[in-house]
Amino acid sequence: MTFVVVGGDAAGMSAASKARREAPDREIVVFEKGQWVSYGACGLPYYIKGEIQSLEDLVSVTPEQFREERDIDLRTGHEVVDIDPGDRTVTARNDDGEVTVEYDDLLVATGAESVVPSIEGTDREGVYTLGSMTDGKELREFVARSRESSPVEQPDSGPACHFLETCEGAVGIVGGGYIGVEMAEALAANDFEVHLFQRGDRVLKGFSEATSERVADHLREQDVALYLNAEVRAFDGGEAVEAVVTADERVEVEMALLGTGVRPRTDLAEAAGIELGPTGAIAADEYRETSAPDVYAAGDCAEVEHVVTGDPDYVPLALTANRHGRAIGQTVTGDPTEGGAVAGTAAVKAFDVEAARTGVLDHEEARAAGFDPVTETIEAKSRAGYYPEDGTVTVTLTADRGTGRVLGASLASGYGEGAVHRSHAVVAAVTEGVTVPELSNYDLAYAPPFNTTWDPILTAAKVLGGQL
């Protein structure tokens, strides 16, 4: 019985590790085309920022540990070039040639790749993406190089130059999603003048408008130049990038980062005749099994079921990859385990603001799933009104008017004031199909240093309840 895994990051290594724990004698082979496995790509912005000193710190388990301590046949530097579900084989290529192994169970965990938009000049030097450890390494090297050649006098005092035409050290970020926002913080902390270009009318478009506004306001407070409704047309320059060009602006930069999303890596699966779903990612059933028998898919290459709509969705995030990988590890060792649905939950820190979202917020999406959505946004104190530290939590709550069911929420607060951890309660609510009146009756913890007597979550539910 051989369990073969294609891709050695979160989903793949979680599955391999769990399978090993459950089946000490099982042959487990993992093919990874790169040299890094089991790494926390989510930490890359903090590595580039300089808060994490070594790329190795992002690795939770090293290749050696997988091989020696977990007895997993991990083959790095092996790119899988063919999956044959008929013959039940996988063929991989490395520097020495090709190798073909037979599998009893196979996990496709090929991940996602950064989308490079069709814009002139993306191939110029100094135009980066941030999808891999190698990308992270290159970006950190760029930061180090740039800061060395034009050292900043007061490294801790914020951006050294404020949008002066003559300023050196300007960078352009294209895309106002997680990567864009986190990298704005990382680069500003290194005294770059950050220009953030967002095609749409707000950053963090999967969050509520109120969250987007709060984050955008804060980005501006932090001297990030924010360009909304700004479609980038070209990266001008010679060999290296020299400017980001939109319809209205030409902004000189010494570097540009593409934070324009990811797409699932499905080439191998498609070539093997494995079905993709409506989102374009690999389709899988509740046990994460694909259309090919005993072939599973998990992580950023695969679709997931949304807990609110019941529909397939594409939400490439770390927790789901870990969880689905773990479930597959159990399933292939004799304990069939469902992967579980997702709520589309996400969190992000932007300088001193934190934000989270979960469930269905978009009214069009809600209507498509058969709901009659209604939304309210409140802003409430994050601590008792009389408590000395003064902050607020912005809560957007969406429900179905007919049933009162909570569909989703988006929250923002100062960092450390609980928008993200408070969202946990709403994840529970959307997962359990709780109604707004039920949520507003939750006996949530209260003490003056943590909230008002009615936590902002409860206040939002009370206010939204008035609209039902």
Added chain:
Amino acid sequence: MTFVVVGGDAAGMSAASKARREAPDREIVVFEKGQWVSYGACGLPYYIKGEIQSLEDLVSVTPEQFREERDIDLRTGHEVVDIDPGDRTVTARNDDGEVTVEYDDLLVATGAESVVPSIEGTDREGVYTLGSMTDGKELREFVARSRESSPVEQPDSGPACHFLETCEGAVGIVGGGYIGVEMAEALAANDFEVHLFQRGDRVLKGFSEATSERVADHLREQDVALYLNAEVRAFDGGEAVEAVVTADERVEVEMALLGTGVRPRTDLAEAAGIELGPTGAIAADEYRETSAPDVYAAGDCAEVEHVVTGDPDYVPLALTANRHGRAIGQTVTGDPTEGGAVAGTAAVKAFDVEAARTGVLDHEEARAAGFDPVTETIEAKSRAGYYPEDGTVTVTLTADRGTGRVLGASLASGYGEGAVHRSHAVVAAVTEGVTVPELSNYDLAYAPPFNTTWDPILTAAKVLGGQL
């Protein structure tokens, strides 16, 4: 139609305000024996600490606002001396004599009073309780007086003297519950040498042992002298208290605070023939109606239903008082509204540690409710392992072995690291009857500045799941 309320704090004023909003023409009379109404007693420790400058800051709505803006006939300085459910009358006494009013609906919201244990010397000067605004005022005056007579040279550098026999400014706190712990912080911040006496073997006994230990360790780190298994036998002294005496110790103090719990004020209700429940507090049905028709009870004088056990419980906390008062305000104005059960949730800050608990943790209590309890405690990083700020969350999770149902949780972390807000998810879980495997599948928000990929809540659920 007259709605009469006895007691002008959280439950009473919430009910009166809600009734006024729903029924603009209703006659609403509130009798309050003191001068303060609608105050946040939970804020008193922070007032005494000096973080809140004025007692008035703790008042959310003033008597004048209730009278003028909300048109509520609020009669402060009126002590109700008789309730007659047969005649449907309430009699109150003030300086001018007695007044009797007829009611159509009546709310008994008489609150709770501090328990003064039967210990010799509690009547000595310098022995305080903290149950009322007046108590808070006296304690703050004591602090001001004491600090003036023996000024501390470096007020911000922590306790000025460390348990030297000759040290002035030692205070004794009896009881390691919320009040005891919060007041230890408040008094230490004013450079008192704090001695905390706990009869049982741990502080915060309603929390898990792991939480109690973490808080106790932190109290000691903050130079609080903690005496466990220390039953106080006497407060020695002359006119004023001079020492706290236990079986083993005689600790000289200039002040002693009794944080030995509260009991419901039920005298009026009992005299009126209104039934008390098994906890000794006023019994009420799901609409908060007592055994006397159209007589309701809410707040710290009344019993509540526990959402896990379904049994009556006595959990005198602010949110329940507010919520039940509000529900009664709706009910008496024609919209019968259930008050809702409680999960026994509570939160506390102790210096730089925060803690929360919810549900049923005690195994004896769980077994009495028909469960077969099993408990696990984990300690997990509060942020991604590689993220620079280093802290942990301790999570204790209890479930029923047979069904896997989550029964309760207790959490502790550094202040601002989310023990309290993370507990919100477990409140949802215990309220909804969620199982441990279901909880461990929740798609909780993740990003490196907020948690590990599996939030500590999920890790606790995974570990406990292994025991089911």
